Amino acid sequence: MKSVELFTGAGGLALGTAKAGFHHLALVERDKHSCHTIRENQQRGVSVVRDWRVHQMDVLDFDFSSLGGEIDLLAGGPPCQPFSIGGRHGAHLDKRDMFPRFFQAVRELRPKAFLIENVRGLLRQNFINYFKYINLQLAHPEMQPKQDESWVDHLARLQGHHNSGVRDDLGYRVTFRLLNAADYGVAQKRERVFIVGFRDDLNVNWSFREPTHTEEALIWHKWVTGEYWEKHGVSSNDRPEIPAKLKSRLQRFGTNLLSTMTAPWCTVRDTISDLPPPENVDIAASIPNHVYIPGAKSYPGHTGSNLDEPAKTLKAGVHGVPGGENMLALPSREVRYFTVREAARLQTFPDDYCFPCTWGESMRQIGNAVPVTLAYIIAASIRQHLEELPPQLPSGSSVGGKVLSR
Known part of the structure; x- marks a missing residue:
């Protein structure tokens, strides 16, 4: 066609x-x-x-x-x-x-x-x-x-x-x-x-x-069955506590497992966990566009995306690429910028599709x-x-x- x-x-x-x-x-x-x-x-x-x-x-x-x-x-x-x-x-x-x-x-x-x-x-x-x-x-x-x-x-x-x-x-x-x-x-x-x-x-x-995917199903897989954490090899001791705002939502689920009728939302961890940490330059260098960008800082309104949730909206920005939406918040409370390859995955570009421009220009294209x-x-x-x-x-x-x- x-x-x-x-x-x-x-x-x-x-x-x-x-x-x-x-x-x-x-x-x-x-x-x-x-x-x-x-x-x-x-x-x-x-x-x-x-x-x-x-x-x-x-x-x-x-x-x-x-x-x-x-x-x-x-x-x-x-x-x-x-x-x-x-x-x-x-x-x-x-x-x-x-x-x-x-x-x-x-x-x-x-x-x-x-x-x-x-x-x-x-x-x-x-x-x-x-x-x-x-x-x-x-x-x-x-x-x-x-x-x-x-x-x-x-x-x-x-x-x-x-x-x-x-x-x-x-x-x-x-x-x-x-x-x-x-x-x-x-x-x-x-x-x-x-x-x-x-x-x-x-x-x-x-x-x-x-x-086809819902937040409710992700909540269920995290906090009821634990399948999400088991899939990623996160031990019980390393799993975060359930946020208070989600407890009442879980109570509404009851035991009818309605949330299993759809797939769970995909998270950042689901999407990039098989990529090596970009800080490990020797290993990451073999992956196109997977380059560590230093200088990320967290402050109000600029907190990055939670590893175990879908990312915030990647944006191109009117006055340059906004950092908060293009930053990863790790469980250790550290933050770092997404690499171009990670951002491309979050936009579901195939891994063989490369972005030859600078980090800022590539992130603008991906955000758009x-x-x-x-x-x-x-x-x-x-x-x-x-x-x-x-x-x-x-x-x-x-x-x-x-x-x-x-």
Whole structure:
């Protein structure tokens, strides 16, 4: 199945969609460092990226007409800074708002489906109307704003059209959900908004998959069965005491073992325990990107991620890479920075995927990425629904004397 991706970054979303079986006709990314990362992995022979066609350019300058044939999936994560809690909160007033360009891509490429990822800040109350606008413009991409028409006035027209029930030549069924990556087997508490649309004429009824992992199951495996500690060889004497706030939750579990219906959240220890301590330079040096970074310090608001919980959200940062979210808090109460390899694992990048830039630049790319596993889960579901579609007649064919348009 053919796909196009905009705002590719270092390739997290693209890796997930490729793993799900989509073949990228084009990946567009303006940042030279992110493009360098992808090209470096191509040169290293990483098979999944070998034939990726990377266009290092602004999405505004990309010619969509250069792509021939029907596109099955259009994917991308428009820059999050206009909506990020740590950003300027400019939304449509921020020149980095690239949603209008994504709308244009949908109009021109007419993909069977699209997939968008963005920060949870997009759902903040002061952005709620603009978020409605995004969803309605995606649902009716050909209803473009008039010259000098504000997005607010355009929103009013879109709402009227949407409520009229008039069928568009090109329309999409759009759904969105705020997902926590930890609920899908990623060792990171990372909440992001995902928007998925299927072209109206395909008559696809699609919904997000339900979580496969839960915090309750992790609590049960730690504090009731002890399986978590036994798996990692942590003796009874070295196990921490159950936090007081969890005792009441355990009492609610009772003895019905409901929590075993899902898998436990994955923790940092689950994800990196087989890597040698980066301080041991002689051993760690044999592992790409597993380099110790000195200087980590703990203070309020800068405490790092607990080894036995999913990590805090890895972030790129508006004013540089934030240390607190990129730091590990050890049981000894010592802290250290995650290595690039550890951070890549927390974002579920494969171990053969390398980041050739400096620690700060690599962590920025990783923090901006979509977890590969979560991208795969969503893209695989999209592909499954597309594969189940009945064969389509080519545009211009007739059925019962009625000509079918595209």
